[in-house]
Amino acid sequence: MPVRKAEAVWEGGLRAGKGVMKLESQAFQGPYSFPSRFEEGEGTNPEELIAAAHAGCFSMALAVALEREGFPPKRVSTEARVHLEMVEGRATITRIELLTEAEVPGISPEKFQEIAQAAKEGCPVSRALAGVKEISLEARLL
Incomplete structure (x- = not known):
């Protein structure tokens, strides 16, 4: 599998400094x-990029999980909210909320929730962020 890269350059001190982040692609x-x-x-900011990565990864993980279970989705849309808070004087990502909506013909709400929870646990970005104390999921079937 490929190795993905991004780059960041920071100039100056913390408060007056500035930087640029860019993707290899x-x-x-x-x-x-x-x-x-x-x-x-x-x-x-880095947290916004983590949110984008998590939303994209989860949407794809949910789509493949639904398809494997015989329920190919028409659409999966996810918003990720990354919370940065001070904990013991240090900026810390304390929780991530995944809010997803999916159009999935023929699936029951219970089966959808079961598959969505499994996709949250199995998503590579969720697994990479396992040190975050809480990753919640609100999944709506449309």
Whole structure:
């Protein structure tokens, strides 16, 4: 399997400094700073990129799990919310909420929930982020 890469360059100190993150694929490049990470400033931040990775990974994991169970989805849409909070004086990702909606013909709500929970546990990004104390899932069948 391929190795994926991204790069970040930071210039200056914490509060006055600034940086740029970019993907090897060149599909994304964005500035980040103290305000964009710890306040509501313009630019991106590592947590937003983790959220994008988790949402994308989970959507794909759920789609394949549904398909394997005989319920190919029409659509899976996921929002990931990564919470960065201070814990013992250190910025910490404390929880991630996955909110997903899926159009899946012919599936019962109970079976959908069962498959969605298994996909959350098996998603490679969920597994990589297993150190996060809480990864919750709210799955809605449309």
